[in-house]
Amino acid sequence: MGADLSHWLEMGGYAVYVWSAYAVATIVILAMALASIGRYRTSRRLLAELQAEGEGAHDA
Amino acid sequence: MRLSGAVLPWLTAATIAALAIGLVMALVLAPPDYQQGETVRIMFIHVPAAWIAMSAYGLVAGASAAALIWRHPLAEIAARSAAPLGAGFTLVCLVTGSLWGAPMWGTWWVWDARLTSVLILFFLYLGYMALGQAFDDPERGGRAASILALAGFINVPIIKYSVDWWNTLHQPASVMRMDGPAIDPAILAPLLVMALAFTLLFGVLLLVRMRTALNERKIRALRLAAATPEAAYGRPTSLTPREA
Numbered sequence: 035m036g037a038d039l040s041h042w043l044e045m046g047g048y049a050v051y052v053w054s055a056y057a058v059a060t061i062v063i064l065a066m067a068l069a070s071i072g073r074y075r076t077s078r079r080l081l082a083e084l085q086a087e088g089e090g091a092h093d094a
Numbered sequence: 095m096r097l098s099g100a101v102l103p104w105l106t107a108a109t110i111a112a113l114a115i116g117l118v119m120a121l122v123l124a125p126p127d128y129q130q131g132e133t134v135r136i137m138f139i140h141v142p143a144a145w146i147a148m149s150a151y152g153l154v155a156g157a158s159a160a161a162l163i164w165r166h167p168l169a170e171i172a173a174r175s176a177a178p179l180g181a182g183f184t185l186v187c188l189v190t191g192s193l194w195g196a197p198m199w200g201t202w203w204v205w206d207a208r209l210t211s212v213l214i215l216f217f218l219y220l221g222y223m224a225l226g227q228a229f230d231d232p233e234r235g236g237r238a239a240s241i242l243a244l245a246g247f248i249n250v251p252i253i254k255y256s257v258d259w260w261n262t263l264h265q266p267a268s269v270m271r272m273d274g275p276a277i278d279p280a281i282l283a284p285l286l287v288m289a290l291a292f293t294l295l296f297g298v299l300l301l302v303r304m305r306t307a308l309n310e311r312k313i314r315a316l317r318l319a320a321a322t323p324e325a326a327y328g329r330p331t332s333l334t335p336r337e338a
Contacts, residue, residue, distance in 0.1 A: 042122070045132040045133075045135070046126060046131045046132035047131075047132075048131060048132045048133045048197055051133055051136065051193045051194065051196060051197050052132055052133060052135050052136055052193075054193050055135075055136040055139060055140070055189070055190040055193040055194070056121075056135075056139065058186065058189045058190065058193070059139045059143070059186045059190060062182050062185055062186050062189075063182070063186070063295065065182075066178070066179060066182045066299060067295075067299060070299050070302045070303050070306070071302060073303075073306050074302050074303075074305060074306040074309070077306045077309035077310050077313065078309055080309075080313050081309045081312055081313050081316075084313060084316045084317070084320075085316070087320075088316060088319075088320070
C-alpha cells in the first residue's frame with residue numbers, strides 16, 4: 035500500500051511537472067471561486083443593509 | 095436570472111461531483127500514455143482549460159455584440175462576468191502547457207503559432223477587463239471594451255486553426271476531428287469528464303458573478319437615490335414617499 039502510494043506520487047519520474055500542473059490549476063480555480071463568492075456575499079450584505087436603511091427612512 | 099438562484103445549488107453539486115470523478119479518472123484510473131508516460135495526466139486539465147478559454151471568449155464577444163446592438167443590460171453583465179473566468183482558464187492552459195512542454199518538448203515555451211495566439215488571447219482578456227474600467231463614464235468604458243472584445247474575436251479561429259495553418263511544434267486537434275476522435279477511450283473518457291467539470295464550474299461561477307453584478311447595480315441605484323433625493327422623489331407625482 036505504501037509502496038503503491040509512493041509509486042503513484044512519483045508519476046513515472048514526472049512528479050514535479052504533473053503535480054505542479056495540478057497545483058497551479060487548483061490555485062487559480064480556487065482563487066476565482068473564492069473571489070467570486072466573496073464579492074457576491076459582500077454585495078448581498080450591502081444591498082440588504084441599504085434596503086433596510088431605505089425602509090427605515092420611509093418609516094421616520 | 096431569478097431562476098438562477100434555484101438552479102445554483104444543483105449546478106454546484108453537479109460541478110463538485112464531476113470534478114471528483116474527473117480527478118480520480120485523470121490521476122488514478124487513466125493509464126499512462128505509451129509516448130507521454132504519466133505527463134499525459136497534465137492534458138486532462140490543459141485541454142479542457144483551453145476549450146473553456148476559447149468558448150468563454152466566444153461568449154464575451156457574443157454578449158458584447160448583443161450589448162452594442164440591443165443595449166440589453168444583461169448582455170454586458172454576462173460579458174463582464176465571463177472575462178475574468180476566461181482569463182483564469184487561459185492562464186491555467188498556458189501554465190499547464192508549459193509544464194507539459196518542459197519534459198516532453200524539452201522547452202518551457204516556443205513562439206509557435208498556437209502558443210503565441212493563446213498568449214494573445216490572455217492579453218485580450220486582460221485588455222478587455224482593463225478597458226472596461228478605464229473611463230470615468232462606465233457606459234463609455236463598457237462600449238469601448240465591447241468593441242475590443244469584438245475585434246479580438248478574430249483571434250479565436252486563428253487559435254483553432256493555427257495548428258493546421260502553421261506546421262510548428264503544437265500537435266493538431268485529436269478530439270474535435272471530422273473523422274472522429276483519434277484518442278484511445280481510456281484517455282478520452284477522463285478528458286471528457288474533466289471538460290464537463292470545467293464547463294459546469296465555469297457556469298456556476300458565471301452565474302454567481304452575474305448575480306453579484308446585478309446586486310451591485312441595485313446598490314449604486316439606491317446610493318444615488320439616497321444622495322440626490324430629488325432623483326427619487328422629485329417627479330411630480332401624487333405618490334407619498336412610502337409608496338415611492
